[in-house]
Each structure stands twice: as C-alpha cells, then as structure tokens.
Amino acid sequence: MAYLRSGLKYCVLAALAVYGWIRMRLTSRPTLIILTYHRILPDQHPDRHFEQPGMITAPEALRDHIRLMRSVGATPIHLNEWLSKRTRGEPLPKLSVALTFDDGWRDNYQYAFPILASENVPATVFLVTGLLDTHRVFWPEQVLRFVTARVIDESAPELRWLLPFLPAEYSPRAPLTLTQADEVINRLKALEDETILGYLSDTPQMETDEPVRYILNSAELEAMAHNDLVRFGAHTQNHFRLNRIGSALTLRNEIVGCLRDLGRLERSAVPIFCYPNGDITAAGEQLVKEHYEAACTTKTGWNPPGRDAFDLRRFNLHDGNSGSPRKLFATIGRGIL
Ligand SMILES: [Zn+2]
Numbered sequence: 001m002a003y004l005r006s007g008l009k010y011c012v013l014a015a016l017a018v019y020g021w022i023r024m025r026l027t028s029r030p031t032l033i034i035l036t037y038h039r040i041l042p043d044q045h046p047d048r049h050f051e052q053p054g055m056i057t058a059p060e061a062l063r064d065h066i067r068l069m070r071s072v073g074a075t076p077i078h079l080n081e082w083l084s085k086r087t088r089g090e091p092l093p094k095l096s097v098a099l100t101f102d103d104g105w106r107d108n109y110q111y112a113f114p115i116l117a118s119e120n121v122p123a124t125v126f127l128v129t130g131l132l133d134t135h136r137v138f139w140p141e142q143v144l145r146f147v148t149a150r151v152i153d154e155s156a157p158e159l160r161w162l163l164p165f166l167p168a169e170y171s172p173r174a175p176l177t178l179t180q181a182d183e184v185i186n187r188l189k190a191l192e193d194e195t196i197l198g199y200l201s202d203t204p205q206m207e208t209d210e211p212v213r214y215i216l217n218s219a220e221l222e223a224m225a226h227n228d229l230v231r232f233g234a235h236t237q238n239h240f241r242l243n244r245i246g247s248a249l250t251l252r253n254e255i256v257g258c259l260r261d262l263g264r265l266e267r268s269a270v271p272i273f274c275y276p277n278g279d280i281t282a283a284g285e286q287l288v289k290e291h292y293e294a295a296c297t298t299k300t301g302w303n304p305p306g307r308d309a310f311d312l313r314r315f316n317l318h319d320g321n322s323g324s325p326r327k328l329f330a331t332i333g334r335g336i337l
Pocket residue numbers: 102103235239276277
C-alpha cells in the first residue's frame with residue numbers, strides 16, 4: 001500500500017513538473033515569476049536545528065533554481081524594473097524571474113549573496129527595518145530556540161503564559177521536537193505580536209547566552225547593494241502581522257515608518273511592500289496603496305502582464321518543495337494550474 005501511495009505521489013509530482021516546464025517554455029505574453037526565499041543555510045548550519053523547515057533553502061538549491069529558471073528561458077530581472085517597464089509600456093522578456101528574500105536574514109548576505117554575485121542575478125530583500133543593526137530576532141525563532149533546546153519548567157511562573165500553547169502529547173521531561181515546536185508557533189499566532197514580545201521580555205530564560213546576530217547590518221546592506229545587484233523593499237518595522245495590530249498608530253508606523261527608514265538606503269531602496277505572513281487588512285492595504293508602488297503577497301502563482309501591482313503572486317520556496325528540479329517545476333506547475 002505504501003509503495004502504491006509513494007508511486008502515485010511520484011507520478012503526480014512528475015506530471016505537475018512537466019506541466020510547469022511546458023507552461024513556462026510556451027508562455028506567449030510577458031509573464032513574471034517571483035521566487036521567494038527566507039533563510040539560506042548550508043546543510044550543517046546549527047540554526048537548522050531550531051528553524052521551521054519551511055523557512056530554509058540550501059545554498060546549492062538556490063544556485064540550481066537560478067540555473068533551472070534560465071534553462072527554461074526565464075530572464076532574471078529586478079522586481080521594480082519589471083514593474084516600471086510594464087508601466088512605461090517598454091518591451092519585456094516573454095518570461096522573467098525576480099528573486100525576493102523576506103525578513104533580511106544575515107545568512108542572505110553570507111550564503112545567498114555570493115551566489116547572486118557569481119550568477120549575476122539581481123534580487124530584492126524585504127527588510128524589517130527595526131531589527132537592522134541589532135541582535136534582536138523574530139519571536140518565533142526565540143520560542144523555537146528555547147523549546148527545542150530546554151525542558152520546560154512548568155512550575156516557573158514566568159513560563160506560565162506558554163503552557164496553554166504546548167501540544168497535548170508533549171513530554172514534560174524532554175525538549176520539544178521541531179514538529180511540536182512548529183505547532184506551538186502556529187498556536188501562538190492567535191495572539192498579537194506585541195503581546196508575545198511582552199511575554200518574551202518577561203521571560204529571561206529565553207534570552208540567548210551568546211548574543212548571535214541573525215539580521216543584516218548596515219555594512220552588509222551596503223556590500224549587497226554594490227553594483228546594484230540587490231535592492232531593498234519594505235517588510236514593516238517589527239514584522240507585526242497587519243491583522244493582529246490593535247492600534248492605528250502602530251499600523252502606520254509598521255507601514256509608513258518602514259518606508260521612511262528605507263529612505264536612508266537611498267538608491268538601493270524600492271517602494272515595494274511585502275505583507276508579513278501575507279496578512280492583509282483593508283486599513284493596511286489602503287496605507288500601502290497610498291505610500292508604495294506595489295506589494296507582494298503570499299498568494300501563490302505567476303504574474304501575467306495584467307496583474308494588479310498590489311497583488312503580486314509568488315512561489316515560496318524551501319528545501320521541502322524545491323530540493324530537486326522535479327520538485328521545483330512541480331511547485332511552479334501546481335501554482336499555475
Ligand atoms: Zn516575513
């Protein structure tokens with residue numbers, strides 16, 4: 001039975017891969033494929049032990065993706081360049097590919113940038129401007145790091161807030177598995193980001209012993225922007241999900257304040273917003289439309305020439321869905337079915 005199931009899965013993946021490959025080869029109108037990455041981490045990197053698998057791509061896979069996209073005739077292009085050429089009615093390649101990286105991870109500089117440079121491929125990194133040049137990191141990583149490394153002391157008053165979010169089958173004598181920790185993160189998403197950050201600041205156990213820097217700093221931004229290879233878009237000031245913000249002022253700071261922060265990057269800044277977690281609200285969308293020229297969503301798909309600039313579709317890639325040519329093309333094929 002298991003053989004049958006895995007055989008069937010193989011056939012479905014193969015069919016989707018062929019479909020994706022053919023659609024890309026035969027596209028007749030100027031179409032844009034946006035690929036999305038988060039963390040680029042080599043196989044043995046220690047951060048892999050406490051990161052959500054859906055966030056990680058190996059450097060070799062990134063290089064393969066670039067070469068595979070070129071092999072189907074896709075032309076790498078800066079995202080904002082594709083959009084402005086389209087607005088001006090200038091000719092565009094039949095198939096373009098724009099690379100985007102969300103959150104501004106330091107590993108983008110360490111492991112992705114050398115590949116972008118050697119392959120001469122432009123990219124846009126969506127920055128969380130409040131975290132640049134700091135040792136702060138997003139709350140999911142703080143929680144993941146803690147619950148996968150330590151046994152949770154249920155009697156500790158400062159950890160009481162976390163207990164309702166632990167999985168039912170968790171053993172109080174062992175750290176959580178990565179799958180269980182992933183479940184905790186998903187459950188915590190019911191709360192406002194600011195609420196979770198408040199809990200974390202009252203939980204000294206979750207401080208890391210050695211301050212590790214996870215997010216890009218100014219020197220790295222400058223190096224990446226050299227030769228105009230990397231440009232930077234907006235991903236809020238604190239990565240607050242827009243549908244979990246109670247205050248109108250906080251919402252404005254996250255959207256408009258982030259664009260103001262980007263201003264210091266001068267020519268390498270692009271007025272494109274990227275919704276954290278893909279969460280969109282009417283008030284947030286209105287602010288984005290007033291202050292930006294385009295916005296990336298987490299909706300899957302490619303962008304035909306008529307796609308609304310504020311509803312750009314992307315393919316979120318990670319080792320699990322694009323670790324081989326067949327998986328990459330199947331992921332694209334499924335997204336454009
Ligand atoms: Zn993000």
